[in-house]
Amino acid sequence: MADRSFLDWPFFEPRHRELSAALEAWCAVHLPVDHGDVDAACKALVAALGQAGFLRHSGADADEALDVRSLCLIRETLARHDALADFAFAMQGLGMGAVTLFGSEAQRAWLEKTRSGRAIAAFALTEPGAGSDVANTATLAERAPGGWRLSGEKTYISNGGIADLYLIFARTGEAPGARGLSAFLMPADSAGLTIAERIEVIAPHPLARLKLDGVMLPDAALIGRPGEGFKIAMSVLDVFRPTVGAAALGMARRGLDEALARVRRPRAGGGTLADHQIVQGHLADMAVRVDAAALLVYRAAWTKDMGAPRITREAAMAKLYATEAAQEVIDTALQLHGGDGVRHGSAVEALYRDIRALRIYEGASDVQRVVIARSVLG
Template sequence: MPDRSFLSWPFFEDRHRDLAEQLDAWCAKNLPVEHQDVDAACRELVAKLGRDGWLKPTALDTENPGPLDVRALCITRETLARHDGLADFAFAMQGLGTGALSLFGTIEQQQWLAKTRTGKAISAFALSEPRSGSDVANMEMAATRDGDFYLLSGEKTWISNGGIADLYIVFARTGEAPGAKGLSAFTVPAETKGLSIAERLEVIAPHPLARLSFDNVRVPASALIGKPGDGFRIAMSVLDVFRSTVGAAALGFARRALDESIGRVADRKLFGAPMAELQMVQGHIADMALDVDAAALLIYRAAWTKDMGAARVTREAAMAKLFATDKAQEVIDRAVQLHGGDGVRKGHIIESLYREIRALRIYEGASDVQKVVIARQVMGAA
């Protein structure tokens, strides 16, 4: 039984506690889904999550506008990740993919949100390029103004939901100024002429990923999100909201690893006694529990701070993502050790967690980049 004591922390309201309880019950009945065909599995997950209302926190409700509830996003990602990493992925990309529309979109652009919140459309966030991952300001893809249109040319890579998305939020260089100040964001429906899937990318924890090619993709000027040159600010604002949720997913993986390990050491005997009686094993469990609680505190501090109206939570979100993802890697590695051969047996939950966690220390800002972000925030404040 997973630890629920954190839900009594003052970061949460009753609606968050209800969300955690109800979603956990739903997950127990509906997850995991069959992963053999990853594209089909993701489509099924988005449809199920949307049908049953679990995608609502991912985007602005245009009928009852209000800020995104970051604590709800984090609780949902933590809960889904504890049950099924692919379910967490499906949920998360619906939020990240449309975050720019929730925060900066026009009324017309936000019509997409009714579809993504109900699972009737799949979204994607197209930011990374072959030569610019965490260094967004180094982006090369160009968007050239052509009357009432823009022509997009270049490539995007490591795009989650690439190949199955109905809508891509695409960032490109419009050239208002050098570096970060010359970027803009656009809505690009998947069927737009000139947009193609150049390559499907396979990774150790299978997810729908692709390299996208844009060959003079013609989009109307109304596809521009915000103003020309706002792209970097839009991207960073979206990451400010969703970076904490990456930490929450890592936390869900870590909690599952801890729960499985507690069960393992209680049942498994070594040298004539349960493993749990060995001081070395107790030390591992203590370290794992400490890392889980510390990560949770940082994650929900960042989420609460944003929900309380902070314009930016760059420092808090970076700390939460860095610590939670790095420590989840350590927690899961200890779980592998405690499970012995089973920990690396294909198909075992611990082996799956071991593969799932690694990417979280890379995407939405790699761990080393988060250290740079934190240092700049700390020194800037001083």
Template sequence: MMTKVPSPPSTTHLALPFFDEAHRTLASDLLPWCAAQEVDERDDRAACREWVRRLGDGGWLRYAVPGSAGGALERLDSRALVLLRETLGYHSPLADFAFAMQGLGSGAITLAGTPEQQSQYLAAVGKGEKIAAFALSEPDAGSDVAAMAMRAEPATDGWRLHGTKTWISNGGIADFYCVFAKTDPAGGTRGITAFIVDATASGLDTSEHIDVMAPHPLATLRFENCIVPRTAQLGELNGGFKLAMRTLDIFRASVAAAALGMGRRALAEAIAHAKGRRMFGQTLADFQLTQAKLGEMAALIDSAALLTYRAAWMRDDAERRGAPAVGDVSAAAAMAKMCATENASRVIDMALQMHGGLGVKVGTKIESLYRDIRSLRIYEGATEVQQLIIGKSVLRG
């Protein structure tokens, strides 16, 4: 269950020129909705299903699909995704997770799905009627996508999938999976194709759940002679790697935003604690050392926020102009993801230290944030991968 929010998050960033009135309206409407939600999150799988239902009923999942599928906006808008994830992350990282996976899990269908595929899946995702998942990682193929071992072989009745996917968010609760498999084993990243696999497909086993330090529904998926129809192919044959990267590019800046939301919440918790904690005849906030730490925390958050908003604006601007979202756009998203996740981790660690023993007490907000933030420095491209993307961009000039 979400703990009491110490104070409403600041909305001063909405005045920045990165956002327009539609974004400001979205953010101002979302804040009171979030504050009114209480979900028992002790069972992460049940809680995620509940969050998807609530986010769908509230109309917020309409921002995870395009207008043609009943979405709130004509196309996926990175700035809207950023504002949603930052606000949800401030209130409940699990709510943020539920929202994000609806977008990421169906993003490849938005980008490359046939009209029939989009009609079958996207509207249901936007209403919270179907839960989506993105299945790319494997036991020996995480950052190194070319090492993918899963195979998809043509068959008279469609495609036969063999292999294993792991660390799959929404694994075991999703209604369908966007799965990437090798259709040309010798082709490296140019031999990968995407498929839509319904959770009911014969030969798919999603029962192996993965327990992690901050509970989220994760699972290992096993495909044994899993047959899908020819219409399950998503996008071009052997075009799956580019499709996966395009999908991740849309949501990379929003991962930074989720970290921002958690960092902002940690700062708010630290401020409230510092003002209320009395020691040596004064409050903790009266000590200059405390003031210096709070100042550092605020600067870390705001610097990451500017990179995050810039990255989202750059991608949306490229989309508006019909330009490919590559090069500078990808580097900007990498900078945002790297700095926001790393900075939020530092902020949460400092907030925990400021709380003293209370910071490590199970059930406190700071303790849960400390666990929640850690995975953001790994998934959807670890910090080291973002550094490589940025470094290569710098070398290209």
């Protein structure tokens, strides 16, 4: 079992330790799942996580705040057992983050469905010409009788094709650039919404390119006020970026565990790989990276839970370091496995594919460096 001594750190309360233990026990029975049919696996995972009660942490009641430490603990634990389970949980939170933080009472009715696992959510921000640069969003939302008409494309949308509800960001034109964006809730059965392409990537996830051809949405679909879309998107990412670091941390812990099991294995000629100082040096570096990532992730989560209005710097540091460190830890774990490390279906081979995307989505590593540098310079 992975090291759990970090739960004794002062970042956590008894309820966090209880949550971690309960989820660990659930994972031991239910994970990993068969990834042969990714869509079916994700739908089943959402339903199972909802039935078990863990999805209630993906949103918050109107009079409560999201518990970011719980979000991070859940993502770390799920990612250590099964990256697809982490994905299924994470998208329920990210997809409904704007509703949790800014949604109206009517919009919050969707939270009852996503938190129970009866509906699947998606976060649709990225476009073919606007990835990390949200200000270049080109999807248009134009005023129409009784609401808004949306036209454009979104791409690399997680849960695209299986979601029941999409959070869509579109240009409403109140001001140039980022200040002219708005956020909308768009049901998957909206007329004019089509799945233009299903996208396959190195680690199995349901991804799609969406085409919006005159999708009509009522005024009630608008989250907040016109022109607040960028603020809403950044507020959501501010909360969920540390959880990406937590997922990377879970994968790194699994990589370290797999490496330890490998190097302790008796060899035909006697002794173990762990007897060699060069191997011990690799293990030391891996352990340091894991603990440093954990400190940054849970510092960010604790800071937000203590009432900080924004944790932009802390979140960027957590995501940047944890994802980059996890890549290094997993790469070393694969190296220590030798040829078995690249055998398709091995644990470290799967981790090697799973970790790579985390350095890109929700703000690529270089974007996080810019965010951190601006904070330091400011």
